Amino acid sequence: MILYPQERIEWFKSNGWWGKETIYTLFANNAKMYWDAPALVDAPNKPQLVGLEPLRFTYGELFQTIDNLASQLITAGIEKDDIVMVQLPNVTEMVCVYLACSRIGAIVSPIAVQYRHHELNKYIRIAEPKAYIGAKDFNKFNYLNMINEIIPDYPCLKVIIGLGNDLPENVLSLSDMLNNSSALDTLNNYLTQVDVTSDDVFTICWTSGTEADPKAVPRSTNEWIGIGSACHQLCEVKEGYNILNPFPLINMSSIGGMWLPWLLSGGGAFVVHHPFDLKVMLGQLQDEKINYTLIPPAVLNSLLQNEAILQSYDISNLKSIGSGSAPLSPWMVKGFQEKYGIFVYNVFGSTEGIAFVSNFYNPEERALYFPRTGNPLRYGMPNYTWQKPISLMQQTKIVDPNTKEEITEKGIPGEMCIKGPNVFCGYYKRPDLTESAFDSEGYFNTGDLFSIEGDDGNWNKYMFSGRSKDLIIRGGWNISPEEVENAVLEHPKVAEVAAVGYPDDRLGEKVCVAVVTKPGETVTLEEINLFLEQKNMAIFKRPEILLTLDMLPRNPVGKVVKSEVRAMLT
Known part of the structure; x- marks a missing residue:
């Protein structure tokens, strides 16, 4: 077929x-x-x-x-x-x-x-x-x-x-x-x-x-090779690497993020793990001499905050970790690199074919940004290409979610559009959905919000801002849930966070954060907002509602289901 x-x-x-x-x-x-x-x-x-x-x-x-x-x-x-x-x-x-x-x-x-x-x-x-x-x-x-x-x-x-x-x-x-x-x-x-x-x-x-x-x-x-090449190249998966797969082998994160890199690198072992069990996983990292794996951000944060657990196992063979589906903390990415020599890569992908992997040497940048890959002739910008083949394979642009006009200025969230040999050609038996999913230039409309970022006129980075349907619009201001989550996640009492909009008759939406605190901790809305004030975050972006949960609702592949968070609020 x-x-x-x-x-x-x-x-x-x-x-x-x-x-x-x-x-x-x-x-x-x-x-x-x-x-x-x-x-x-x-x-x-x-x-x-x-x-x-x-x-x-x-x-x-x-x-x-x-x-x-x-x-x-x-x-x-x-x-x-x-x-x-x-x-x-x-x-x-x-x-x-x-x-x-x-x-x-x-x-x-x-x-x-x-x-x-x-x-x-x-x-x-x-x-x-x-x-x-x-x-x-x-x-x-x-x-x-x-x-x-x-x-x-x-x-x-x-x-x-x-x-x-x-x-x-x-x-x-x-x-x-x-x-x-x-x-x-x-x-x-x-x-x-x-x-x-x-x-x-x-x-x-x-x-x-x-x-x-x-x-x-x-x-x-x-x-699959088109998208598997992104993790293979940008996560530096080398010949002979042993790879541990703790994600269900059913979609992009596991098939494209781990199984294809195993096939493309060759010579190492593919080690399976399910369901997620921290003790079993750490034992496999040690016993199977794992060189590369994917681990959720919350687990990485927890491990770095409880280093006695890590020190109970020999993970000296571990060279790189992919992570994603939630904000990465710069302190965590920096901590693994400085303390253990392990590079944590920010990985963003979708079943349809979007493939972004942060490959910056600076750990803070690696936590927050992705390379702005694509055809450099489209923008005529210096230093725009990256030293990996995937940078030319995957073409990207950002458009206004409403007008579909292309955004070329930095700092403005817009919908990511992508085309290339890693992108699927359409939904099976759904020509209606396929037609609406692609624009006239053949770009797939991902529904994911990104902004162009960079320094000194060299706008060569992307920053994820959330799903377009998750964009919070408060009093006419567009608020990136990812930006709010990244900021709140730095609070010393917070382990996990999800930001969503809550309906409001006057403002349209208010900002709500659902948080999971670290063991033995409690946190108030006032504490969070004081913390954000000290970080000089704009007042309209600060949460007005706090929902404290034992755990965030997630789908079978580990992504936070924000519709369920909204339902809890309602």
């Missing part, structure tokens, strides 16, 4: 941005070079998660296992362009499914393990998968019982594959398929008749929005 227009494919390839490698061939090339090196490792708590023992694969063992699974998928009736819906926690078997599907040209559609009947019905109705792969038991829930209750309503579902023991009669065993080499001739015959290319859709991932239904985002291998 190729969805990208052919002329765009040829343009990207003529510039050297797209190539011929599939996800599988990237892995296979690595396997030939590093046959006996560790490649894929389970978390030690896997028995408690799914009732199975942890697995460890060398590249050679994984290569053979992928062929086994690919041949068994074909035997089960799954072929090129068939959609395989995957609902698994981060276990090595999930990575095997991805690689085997790429081997035969099947399309992976991963969904969060938190979802139940209500959400699953929506995804199946849109994607019409031929197969479903789920765990028998995870977190005290039986996913196979759920899918068997749904099957009668969806004749498209022909194959059910389960992870676990004592499976229902109609369910194939994923573990058995991984170890069964009896159909390798079937695989070889199949591959002589089918052409799997890097332009074919490899995944259909999902994103939410203001619509009632989730939006399906198809991405080819080349689109």
